[in-house]
Amino acid sequence: MLRSRGENLRSVFILLFLNVAFFMLEHQDRLKFARMFSFKWEAVQQGEVWRVITYQFTQAGSGFMEALSLFITLLLLYMMGTAIEEEWGTMRFLTLFAISTVGSAGVAAYLSIPLLGSYFVYFTLLFVYAALFPQQTFYLFGMMPVPVRLLAFFSLAVLLFGVFAGGKTNIAALGGSALAYAFFLTQRPSAPRIAAASPPPPQASKPDAPVPPVRGETIAMQNGTRYAAIKQALARESYADIERLQAQCERDTVPGVNICPPADYKPENSDGYCIRCEGFAECSARYLRLNKAEAAKSA
Numbered sequence: 001m002l003r004s005r006g007e008n009l010r011s012v013f014i015l016l017f018l019n020v021a022f023f024m025l026e027h028q029d030r031l032k033f034a035r036m037f038s039f040k041w042e043a044v045q046q047g048e049v050w051r052v053i054t055y056q057f058t059q060a061g062s063g064f065m066e067a068l069s070l071f072i073t074l075l076l077l078y079m080m081g082t083a084i085e086e087e088w089g090t091m092r093f094l095t096l097f098a099i100s101t102v103g104s105a106g107v108a109a110y111l112s113i114p115l116l117g118s119y120f121v122y123f124t125l126l127f128v129y130a131a132l133f134p135q136q137t138f139y140l141f142g143m144m145p146v147p148v149r150l151l152a153f154f155s156l157a158v159l160l161f162g163v164f165a166g167g168k169t170n171i172a173a174l175g176g177s178a179l180a181y182a183f184f185l186t187q188r189p190s191a192p193r194i195a196a197a198s199p200p201p202p203q204a205s206k207p208d209a210p211v212p213p214v215r216g217e218t219i220a221m222q223n224g225t226r227y228a229a230i231k232q233a234l235a236r237e238s239y240a241d242i243e244r245l246q247a248q249c250e251r252d253t254v255p256g257v258n259i260c261p262p263a264d265y266k267p268e269n270s271d272g273y274c275i276r277c278e279g280f281a282e283c284s285a286r287y288l289r290l291n292k293a294e295a296a297k298s299a
Contacts (some may be wrong), residue, residue, distance in 0.1 A: 104176030
């Protein structure tokens with residue numbers, strides 16, 4: 001039976017594997033790798049059509065910097081790719097990748113330039129993720145908060161600077177990103193689960209049982225990030241951060257959601273269920289209200 005349009009087939013893991021596989025191939029013979037897998041329109045016209053895609057799976061730099069580039073690529077692809085695929089569905093996620101990759105190749109063919117580099121993750125994927133999850137915050141080294149929108153604006157600024165500086169490769173990357181983002185706008189899904197989720201029905205037979213989570217992986221990623229932010233804000237006794245996090249939690253509360261009795265904040269339970277629960281925002285807001293008094297004293 002065919003799967004539904006929005007179902008998640010975990011295609012991100014295929015892209016992760018391809019990045020690692022091509023990284024290993026590149027280290028066997030760099031020159032041969034570039035000759036075989038870089039995008040060149042003349043070679044594509046001669047039947048080497050794989051170049052339209054394979055140029056995307058290569059990393060910048062050399063030595064340690066190249067390994068670091070691979071690590072960052074895999075990390076961002078996993079974090080953002082899994083969330084977008086979970087939210088949007090595999091078919092549209094892969095279509096987004098194809099439009100971005102082939103679009104950049106098309107612009108490069110028009111400009112008569114070769115391409116060799118990973119542009120999808122650092123531009124298209126980041127832009128779409130920031131549009132889908134604008135309130136998300138990444139924590140560099142586990143302590144430095146960086147809003148995803150700031151990362152997206154910085155990436156766009158770097159790209160535009162390269163375009164105005166005369167870099168034709170940047171023009172190709174911008175073209176692919178623009179086409180893919182236009183596709184995203186035409187197919188934009190509804191707001192994430194916080195706005196779209198409806199209250200779950202009461203469980204008559206097991207009133208104390210927790211409600212099964214909706215879109216578990218996306219919820220867990222968002223709540224896991226929020227949990228880390230709450231712990232750090234309370235540890236620093238930062239009243240401003242606590243107020244901001246409380247406002248976010250109160251805004252994201254799902255009306256009518258069932259809360260495990262007794263109503264409490266229990267993210268450190270060994271089963272790890274809380275960060276996958278729709279009631280996490282409500283419990284977190286309650287926890288912050290109860291504990292921000294200490295931070296107010298030191299403010």
